[in-house]
Amino acid sequence: MKLSDYASEIALKWETISLILALVGTATYQIHPDEAVLRDDRIPGRDKEAARRKMIAASDMCLQLCNRIGTIxxxxxxxxxxxxxxxxxxxxxxxxxxxERLGSLVTLVFALGLHQQKADENTPFFLIQIRRRTMAAAYSMDKELATFLSRPPRICRQYCDLQFPLDLSWEDIVTDDHSVRDAAVQQLDPKGWNMQGDPEKGARPRVALLANILREMILEVSLGHEVSDLEATVRDIRRKWDEMRFNLPPSLQWSADNKHPLATSLHLEFLYQDLLLYQAVEKRTGEIQPPLICTAREILALLLDTVSTQIRSGRISHITIFDLPYIGLPAAGVLSKALLRRPHGCADSSADGTYFPHSEVIQRLSIFAAHVETLFFKRDGDRDTCMKGVSFIRQVLDAVLTPQVHIPPTISCDENREVQRDVAVDTENLDFSTLLENFDWEQDIRLFFS
Incomplete structure (x- = not known):
């Protein structure tokens, strides 16, 4: 079957109409808010907010109709x-x-058998690849929401035969010319990556699946009821993702010479996995992992460097705009907490040997907060949560930059901490300390991106 034949079969179905409505509604968030198309009074509802409400309601209505008649x-x-x-x-x-809707998606994935895809020569090539991409997207979304909400994932890899989509462009996947498709497949290495060095062809769903297989391993450490040998488990996770990194094609290996947005985003994702793993171990043991601060600093430095480079080029990648809050805010939260807990007058190196340059961290947090506020365009959903994180960072900066009571230079770092704690009783810093302890950064700020 050709794609055109398949499209004609599904074009007038309620589920296809729902898909189109959801795509149009989502597109209004991916277009710059100042674009004329979003200010055209001919769009449904005459403005983008009203159009979104109509699209979400109509898309949901179509899904309800499908559910009522038992469509799958x-x-x-x-x-x-x-x-x-x-x-x-x-x-x-x-x-x-x-x-709730994610639950419906997972139910469909299992009911359709996408988690156990079997080779079938009668299934069109394009449909096989779309099914693999659908499974990769559902699996990845499940892990991201599980991370954000601290809930068990619904799709577990031990029950799935996860097939990586081939690193092909959409044009190559849906072409009716078998010779063109076969030529494109011949350009892939034995693992399915394209050897032309083009990360924009079909690497994204493969990268998403790869990263979220690692994420599930971390969730097992973070949310699992018991971890028999924590140290060995962490070593095994790190070994596996080091192996995954090493086996990536050169076009996705981030370096000073390769700062393609997708390679940068993947490198940030690996650093984020490090951050999550260190936090999971801290949650289990109650001990702060020394590499946690270093990883958070590396994430923030790379994000700011990437934004700066892209601003100079005149174009900021949408990938970077999303990575900025979704990966950057958890790292900024780690640094903000560390900044508050290291009193004025103490050395940049702590007793555990962790290097913590106060001035650098303060400057980067300030720039980072400004970038998030400016570049993360207003959204109905996660914008408020992002701004909550930005507000937290700025309150931390206000607290550490507020003139402190004079502490004699002969007082030790521990004594310094005690004096500042006493002084805080009569200042607003006491309320802010309460905010710090009650603010669940992992639950409130660790945001999802797909």
Whole structure:
């Protein structure tokens, strides 16, 4: 079957209409808010906010019709996936409607058998590849929401035969010319990566699946009831993702000579995995991991360097705009807490040997907060959560930059801490310290991106 034949079969189905409506609604968040198309009074509702409300309601109505008659199909799975993305954009990652719709998506994935895809020579090539991409997207979204909400993932890899989509462009996947498709497949290495050095062809779904297999391992450490040998488990996770990094094609290996947005984003993702793992170990043992601060500093430095480079070029990648809050805010949270807990007058190197340059951290946090506020365009969902994180960072900066009571130079670092704690009793710093202890950064600020 050709794609055109398949498209004609599904074009007038409710699930296809739902998919189109969800795609249009999601697109309004991916277009710059100043674009004329979003200010055209001919769009439904006459403005983008009203158009979004109509699109989400109409898309949901189509899904309800499918559910009422017991429909199950590939297009219904695609529509449910896109509707979930739309809900995230409109209502936020931690909204119950998002979590509920993800449950519907996972149910469809299992019912369609996408988790156990068997070779079938009668299935069109394009449909095989789309199913693999659908599974990769559902699996990745499941892990991201599980991380953000601190809930067990619904899709577990030990029950799935996770097949990586081939690193092919959409044009190569859906072409009716078998010779063109076969030539494109011949350009792949034995693992399915394209050897032309083009990360924009079909690497993204493969990268997402790769990263979230690692994420599930970390969730097992963070959320699992018991971890028999924590040290050995952490070593095994690190060994596996070092192996994954090493086996990436050169076009996705981040370096000073390769700062492609996707390579940079993947490198940030690996650093983020490090951050999450160190936090998971800290949660288990109660001991702060010395590399945690170093990793957070590396994330923030790379993000700021990437934004600066792209601003100079005149174009900021949408990948970077999303990485800025979703990966940057958890790292900034780690540094903000560390900044508050290291009193004025103490050395930049602590007793555990961790280097913590106060001036550098303060400057980078300040620039980072400004970038998030400026570049992360207003959204109905996660914008408020992002701004909550930015507000937290600025309160930390206000606290550490406020003139402190004079501490004699002969007082030790520990005594310094005690004096400042006493002084805080009569100042607003006491309320802020309470905020610090009660602010659940991992639950409130660790945001989702797909």
């Amino acid at each position: 199909s590939d297009p219904l799975c695609w529509a449910t996936l896109q509707h979930t993305v739309f809900l995230i954009e409109m209502h936020g990652t931690n909204d119950y409607r998002t979590w």
